Amino acid sequence: DGLVSQIPSIIVSIAAGILVTRSSEEADLGEFVGKQLTIYPRAIAISGALLLLFALFLSETFWPFFSLSLACFATAFYFSRKASAAKVEEISHGGEAGSPIPAIGSGSQAQAASAASQPGIAGQGDEPQLSPMESAIEQEVFGLEMGYGLLVLADKKKGGDLLERITGARTNFAREMGMLLPTIGVRDNIELEPNEYRFLLRGKEVVRSTIVPDRVLAMSMGGGDATKLKGIPTIEPVFGIQAMWVMEEEKRNAEIEGCTVVDPASVLVTHLSDVLKRIAYLILEREGTQRLLDLIKDKNPTLVSELLPDLVNVGIIQRTLQNLLRERIPIKNLTIVLETIADMASLTKNPDDLSEQARRRLGMYFVKEFEVEPDKLLALTFEPKLEQTLIGRVKRSQFDVGLVMDPQLTEGIIKEIEPKIQEMTEKGLTPLIVTTSELRLAFRRFMEPSYPQLVVLAYQELPSETRIEPYGAIAIPDQSFPDEVLQAMNQQNTESEANEDEVPVAA
Incomplete structure (x- = not known):
């Protein structure tokens, strides 16, 4: 009681x-x-x-x-x-002290406030506030979303330097490709898996992948075999090779095995750089093209005034630059590209033709990137009979160029070229084919959906001092050709032999 x-x-x-x-x-x-x-x-x-x-x-x-x-x-x-x-939200807004902390904002719409101090990364303070209606219309060009498990990579208090690396990647891209990138939005997304991230282009997902923040990635490159290590098996997102997420203690064993070892932030930033190069032509808009022209106009006013508006418009220049970026050709030598357009505009205004002519003049600059040794190019080539057959299948229109292929011939080419691409990639080489200028663009467009990493060069683009060392020849058996193709090829060979047997008579 x-x-x-x-x-x-x-x-x-x-x-x-x-x-x-x-x-x-x-x-x-x-x-x-x-x-x-x-x-x-x-x-x-x-x-x-x-x-x-x-x-x-x-x-x-x-x-x-x-x-x-x-x-x-x-x-x-x-x-x-x-x-x-709530803790993520507090970190993204700088905590109680209000100091900028490099972390990722919470929620699908929350920009990283701390990223405002990083040039080129979207933050709360880099742009004026928009009204709700303007926000609904305004669309971010390129963005990165991450699961909450990856926030540690961007938190300075925990040693994360992801935002600084993204800024560096953006700067390197501009220096290497000659293109000005828009602001990169960085945020977390609770709908993603904890260790998952994805890249967005105008709100549409481009690609997603997974990294393990508390491990390092051992890749089967340089003769090493990562599958022999203890860890979580995966596929490296850029090169598409076998890899293994291993603990820090296993790093030494991975290096002894001959594997290439990188940290998680490096994997993400390398993937970011690769994606930016792959979709740069989709990022380039007319406004961005005009900004490039304005920069050139300060140093070359005569060139720009000759081009615009009498010879071409900004749209033709944009599509020509997009063709170059589509195959990862830098446009930092923009003066050469514009001079090519000015020289050829009286003959054609087709962006495909203009970009092909520009490639010939730029060849001495970008071909060097693919050389395994000075003035030495390791590349695949076509067997002459197959090459002539494919040239006959090239179809051009006012808006595009491509190959008209039947399933049997397509299957034969893919079966022959796929293992060689995989073999070159595993050896750390760039998969590369050299062919004639008549076939180059059409074959590149044909292979692009399945093998975007494949580089196709024309003989006419190679500098005079560059020599080709064949890595292999692309040839398929005659049974892979349709009957009508074989008949045309046999007729062509017969005519060639008859011409060789004729003895010229002096007049």
């Missing part, structure tokens, strides 16, 4: 304590009490564990205690997830 009589006094004391301690709070009483009870989810979990023990030892009251323990565990889990999300 004495203990029971003290319960009202305890309740009154607790109520008085709550009223006194919340005197400086603006929230109402119910909200304040709720925060106090749920501020430490671990305490709720401990209460659940104690209730579960009571349920196990007091069999007569098992179900009441067991039900209460489940409720405590569920509550603790819910508020623990809620506290994690």
Whole structure:
């Protein structure tokens, strides 16, 4: 009876304590009490564990205690997830001190506020605030979204330097490709798996992949075999080769095995650079083209005034540059490209023709990137009969160029070329084919959907000092050719032999 009589006094004391301690709070009483009870989810979990023990030892009251323990565990889990999300939000907005911290903003629409201090990375302070209607219309050109498990890579307090690396990759891209990139939006997305990330182009997913932040990636390059290591097997996203996520202690063994070892942030940034180069032609808009022309106009006003608006418009220049970027040809020598357009515009305004002519003049600059040794190019070539057959299948239109292929011939070419591409990639070589200028663009467009990494060069683009060392010849058996193709080829060979047998007679 004495203990029971003290319960009202305890309740009154607790109520008085709550009223006194919340005197400086603006929230109402119910909200304040709720925060106090749920501020430490671990305490709720401990209460659940104690209730579960009571349920196990007091069999007569098992179900009441067991039900209460489940409720405590569920509550603790819910508020623990809620506290994690709030922590991410706090980090993204610089914490209580308001200092910029390189971390990723929470939510699919929350930009990384700390990234505002990084040039070229979208943040809260780099652009004026838009109205809701303007925000709905405004579309981000390129963005990176990551799962919450990868936030550690961007948190400076935990040694993360991802945002600095992205800034560096953006700068290197502009220096290497000669193209100005728009701001890169970086954010987290709770809909992704914890270790997953994806790249977006105007809101549309381009590609997604997975990295393990607490491990390093060992790749089967340079003769090493990563499959012999202990770890999580995966496929390297850029080169498409076998790789293994291994613990830091296994790194030394991976290097002894001959594998290439890189950290998770390097994998993501390398993938970012590759994706940017692959879709640069889709990023380049008319506005970006005009910005490039404005930069050139300061140094070459005569060239730009000759081109615009009498010979061509900005759209033709844009599509010509897009053709070059589509095959990862740098446009940093923009003056050469514009001079080519000015020279050829009176003959053709087709962007495909203009870009092919520009490639010939740029060859001495970009072909060097594919040489295995100075003035030495290791490349695949076509067997002459197959090459002539494919040239006869080239079809051009006002808007595109391509190959008209039947399934049998297509299957034969793919079966022959696929293992050679894979073999060159595994050896760290760039898969490369050299052919004639008549076939180059059409074959490249034909192979691009399945093998975007394949480089197709024309003999006419190679510098005079560059020599070709054949890596292999692409040839397919005669049975892979349709009957009508074989008849045409035999007729062509017969005519060639007849011409050789004729003896020229002097007039």
